Amino acid sequence: MPVCTRWSRHGYQDQLKILEDLKLQWQCKSQLYQQQVEELRPQCQEKKKQWDCEYQAFIMMMQEVLLAALARRLGKRAALVEVKRLLAAEQKTENKLTAAKIRNLALQMRVQSREEAIGELEERTKAEKLKFENENYKTMILEYEEQVIRIKKGITSTREFQSHLKETINFVELEIQAKLANLAKIKAMIGNKRKALAGVMITKDKLRADNLRLYQRCSLLRNKKLLQDFEKVKDACEDLQSQ
Numbered sequence: 001m002p003v004c005t006r007w008s009r010h011g012y013q014d015q016l017k018i019l020e021d022l023k024l025q026w027q028c029k030s031q032l033y034q035q036q037v038e039e040l041r042p043q044c045q046e047k048k049k050q051w052d053c054e055y056q057a058f059i060m061m062m063q064e065v066l067l068a069a070l071a072r073r074l075g076k077r078a079a080l081v082e083v084k085r086l087l088a089a090e091q092k093t094e095n096k097l098t099a100a101k102i103r104n105l106a107l108q109m110r111v112q113s114r115e116e117a118i119g120e121l122e123e124r125t126k127a128e129k130l131k132f133e134n135e136n137y138k139t140m141i142l143e144y145e146e147q148v149i150r151i152k153k154g155i156t157s158t159r160e161f162q163s164h165l166k167e168t169i170n171f172v173e174l175e176i177q178a179k180l181a182n183l184a185k186i187k188a189m190i191g192n193k194r195k196a197l198a199g200v201m202i203t204k205d206k207l208r209a210d211n212l213r214l215y216q217r218c219s220l221l222r223n224k225k226l227l228q229d230f231e232k233v234k235d236a237c238e239d240l241q242s243q
Contacts, residue, residue: 062162063087069169090158097151104144111137 063083070079114134 059087059091062090065162065169066165069165069172072172093151093154093158097148097155100144100148100151104141104148107137107141107144111141 066083066086067076067079070082073079074082111134114137
């Protein structure tokens with residue numbers, strides 16, 4: 001009875017017709033959007049695959065650069081731990097930024113759809129509720145944009161740290177090249193000294209062999225005990241001969 005008093009039969013049928021039209025429009029748009037989504041899905045997957053490959057290559061290059069830069073200062077094991085920590089922080093920051101961008105995009109799409117719904121249904125009672133939700137979404141978008149700004153600042157500081165590491169790596173590489181050149185000179189000097197030492201050793205072996213031959217030819221001259229014994233025997237023989 002309250003419905004009959006508020007709405008006439010003709011107005012009620014008009015409202016039902018409007019609702020049916022809106023339902024048909026929504027179904028057509030939904031099918032169109034679903035078709036567009038299916039058409040764009042392979043392209044999105046291909047781009048995501050390409051992005052994953054490039055990002056993994058970038059992470060591997062960053063790992064090699066950081067490990068080479070920190071290994072001489074912290075040691076290989078400590079440098080590996082530090083590199084894992086930095087890469088985990090970088091991945092965490094990247095994930096936060098991606099999630100924030102996705103949420104921001106989703107909220108923008110929801111705001112857009114809400115705005116379209118508000119434009120179509122602004123004469124109905126749900127318009128105020130949709131506007132209120134729209135304001136809430138806009139507030140959330142502002143909050144997420146602030147988070148994105150903070151994350152971008154963190155990424156900027158990380159990139160500054162990476163540039164500082166690259167400068168350090170360049171300096172270390174120059175120092176390594178200078179030390180390698182010095183090491184090559186030292187190796188050449190050692191090779192020359194080894195050749196000279198080999199000649200000295202050959203001369204030493206020849207002198208040792210000559211010395212051994214001379215020592216063998218000296219017989220009793222270099223053996224004091226044998227000489228003393230020979231003198232005693234000689235004296236005893238002379239005494240016996242005199243007797």
